[in-house]
Amino acid sequence: MVAALVESRPADFDPEPAGALQASPVEAWDRVRRRLRAELGEDVFSSWFARVELGDIVDGVAYLTVPTRFLKSWLEAHYAERLRVNCMAELPALNGVMLSVRQVSRDMSQQPPAEIVALRSRPSTVTPAEPRPAQAGRQAEPCERDLVDACGTLLDRRMNFQAFIVGKSNQLAFAAAERIAAAPAGTAPYNPLYIHAGVGLGKTHLLQAIAQEARSQGKRVAYFTADRFMYGFVAALKSQTALAFKEKLRGIDLLVVDDVQFIQGKSIQQEFGHTINALIDAGKQIVVAGDRMANDLEALDERIRSRLGGGLVVEVGDLDEGLRGKILANRLDTLHAAHPNFHVNPDVVTxxxxxxxxxxxxxxxxxxxxxxxxxxSGQPVSLETAEAAIRDLVRTREPRRVKIEDIQKLVATRYNVSRADILSERRTAAVVKPRQIAMYLSKALTPRSLPEIGRRFGGRDHTTVLHAVRKIEKAITEDRSLHDEVDLLKRMLQE
Structure with missing residues (x-):
């Protein structure tokens, strides 16, 4: 797979280390590990990267596995960009990197993942609401707060409709979610329902609540995070059970997919699109969540974006102060139930x-x-102690999310050219400079990969974007006026 990707690179691409063209995935991953060890030091590497393994490379996406959910969350929060940069340095044809938690209790090369086992072995006479046997290889039943849906995915009992705090910013999404969960099997009130929101605003809670409520009514429910959907499909291909995976997935009543923005890879996106179309045509309900509007999910195939945008699109907005107060009071009540001596004054909550x-x-x-x-401390919580305890959580709002289209429009206006000029094949100096600056800003201010940026600039190759980024990086170190000009553009885009 890696060799094929490398061979497809343009002839003028300057490879990294000698011999990289013939490197196997294992050799490339070994080089990535050496890079990380050298950059971060032995202590940091041993703590966080020693147990990261390369699973496979499919459609330009490197699938890395870790043994625990905690390690996955920590790497995503603190080292995602460094991991991506080092992987793409050794394998420049990669489009991205995906982390998932591996199952250590069984041989993953010989058996499909839990989703496929559950789908394939589920007897037709058993309803999703009935107790399910333990999955193969598990040492114990799921913990008391967890449920297992029709695809073997754990659902958190605490994330139900009763525990969801409703306010102005989420009441429409909540009402739509309740309506879908309560609808009879075979009906689809809003299809698909697409919920988009920023981090920590409750979209995952809503999706899990929908899945649990629908499951309690006997519906066949499949709940996936994006990484589990991708992992399940890739493992099905490797184990030659892809056909069974597709057929069983199309036999459900409700498909719920969280964090759709992370679905990568051409073949996986195609299968996801086919699944959506098949379920919608059959009158089955689909609920999907992402971190932005469907049209802004540049990494997704245009047909998928069109499908998602063609249903009911609901935004979960920022939490207002009143809603934050209700949520915090609810959290504190839960903690008080477990720690009866823990009390917080209402002034502190406010x-x-x-x-x-x-x-x-x-x-x-x-x-x-x-x-x-x-x-x-054994002391009551006062305003002064509360201020000290949460100091690191009191911060200004994050800069607004920058879109590539906004960058192109601003740069075009600044340099007195049109956006169409920037996207065109014109090679005059008056167009090339703003085009390269726009590419540089797209790389610096958005999470988009080089191939994605190239696609948004008239279908250019990722090596063209890389050349532009490196050229502007060098130019702003040598030209103070250009440095100030680019810095001004950054501030204008982030305000």
């Missing part, structure tokens, strides 16, 4: 809800910090 203005996860963090202070 203060924390006012200053922690980002998302629900930061409110969880604030509640946990208040509990830690009260239990470790």
């Amino acid at each position: 203060y924390v809800a006012r200053v922690v203005a980002t998302n629900g996860r930061d409110l969880d963090g604030a509640a946990n910090r208040l509990l830690a202070h009260a239990t470790l």
